[in-house]
Amino acid sequence: MLLRYRSTVPRQSPMYHTINAFSLVSLNAWFWSTVFHTRDTYLTEKMDYFCATAVILYSIYLCCVRTLGLRRPAVSSIVGVFLILAFTSHVSYLTFVSFDYGYNMAANATIGLVNLLWWLCWCWQNRGTLPYWWKCGLVVLLLHGLALLELLDFPPMLWILDAHAVWHLSTIPVHFLLQVCFFVELKWRDLRSCTADKWFLSSSPTSFLIDDSLYLLNTEKMGVKVE
Template identity: 80%
Template sequence: MFPVRTSLFLLPLLLLLLSAVNVHSSQGDKEPVYRDCVKQCVRTNCTGARLRGFESRQPPYMALTGWRCGDDCRYQCMWTTVGLYQAEGYRIPQFHGKWPFARFLCFEEPVSALASLLNGVACLLMMLRYRGTVPRQSPMYPTITAFSLVSLNAWFWSTVFHTRDTYLTEKMDYFCASAVILYSIYLCCVRTLGLKRPVVSSLVGALLILVFTAHVSYLTFVSFDYGYNMAANATIGIVNLLWWLCWCWQNRRTLPYWWKCGVVVLLLHGLALLELLDFPPLLWALDAHAVWHLSTVPVHFLFYSFLIDDSLHLLNTEKIGVKLE
């Protein structure tokens, strides 16, 4: 139990510290007008007295979140380029792999950052409710607690990434999200097989650590391929979806709360399809990714309601000596 959780926390960070920076470009930042604008801005404002003036005027929260003079130049030149595209009637371009967002204070993507924070808060509240409702003696207690910590870690990095996009925060966001998906399979395995066959869950846990290590290593040292990352997570997610749905179907007549699990897994995978919309942000703030994160906030409450019901059921059946499902 503990080695699985520890590895999913530490492996991404350890691998990132050993890796090199990889830069991705998009249509907007390829434009000569954008590049010339950035060069001119940096040359004019980011050296000597002008740089010192910029740093003296910069709010502390901007400096603390890593905004530098060059970053500000890229931000201003992005909007200059967007204005030219709009004036010519062209489609809004992406810059460095992202849509243009209106910065709020130090937040690059304010709505997505808020949505990630709300997901983290919902997860934390329901984890505390679970720990306050379910006795530690319940068979699933340690696994669900660990899953909650892995999820909180992922929402933390998601919030940080949408606040300030850097090489480290982007990779930690992606890798920790993958860790949640893989740990979801581990959680499913423990619930469906591991309670009766602990060796099976141990073997699956070890296999998932190897898969996670290979996944992170490839993206870190070989190629950070966004398409591959999405395909890999989608494949793992489908396995998780089908596994849980099969369990729900098998227990639909004996567990009155089975529907909560079925609704949660269908909602999570259905809502993920919002990512496919991928439209320029409305009011330069609300894009498909933000809508997706906002839509998942209520799901935490239903999911933990299922986990509480199921954990209490397992505890009661164990006390009276009934064979676990």
């Protein structure tokens, strides 16, 4: 998925490096999740929990950069520093004070809720100007809706699939929608003759992140105000 993004979106796109970093943070989290579910040790458990929190916090930063930071870089820098401090405090508490599962769940749920509301507000504000706004809203609603499986546990189906396993399985198609081709998309194309709200149906489907990165690249080249 990351290779598809890199091959489709030029490096000059304003969100290119931020999204690449987000992808790497996510890959690291899923790596440690795989290791932990293969072998449960003190280290692998900590890395699984801490890296998952890092993904959620970085998603807040990604949201901040996209919604505010492109026009006000200082804001995203301040938020980034705050998130690093929050992550450091979170990890320090769980490592040196008490590895409290309830606290960890509450902290991640709170961060996720902030992320959800922030993205949905941005989607609503741009529903009339960005044709792909619905895709962003769909992704965040699905991701956070599926997260309820972590809170509303149920006995394993066929003694194999419990709520946690179903959650892991169900997030695959959602991330597919977020990162690579899944639906036939509206894609920005003509750099000179099109305006910011003039799009056409692409023959090859792309994702929200690809759509948005290409949109930002083209609006920057055309001198159009970023939404």
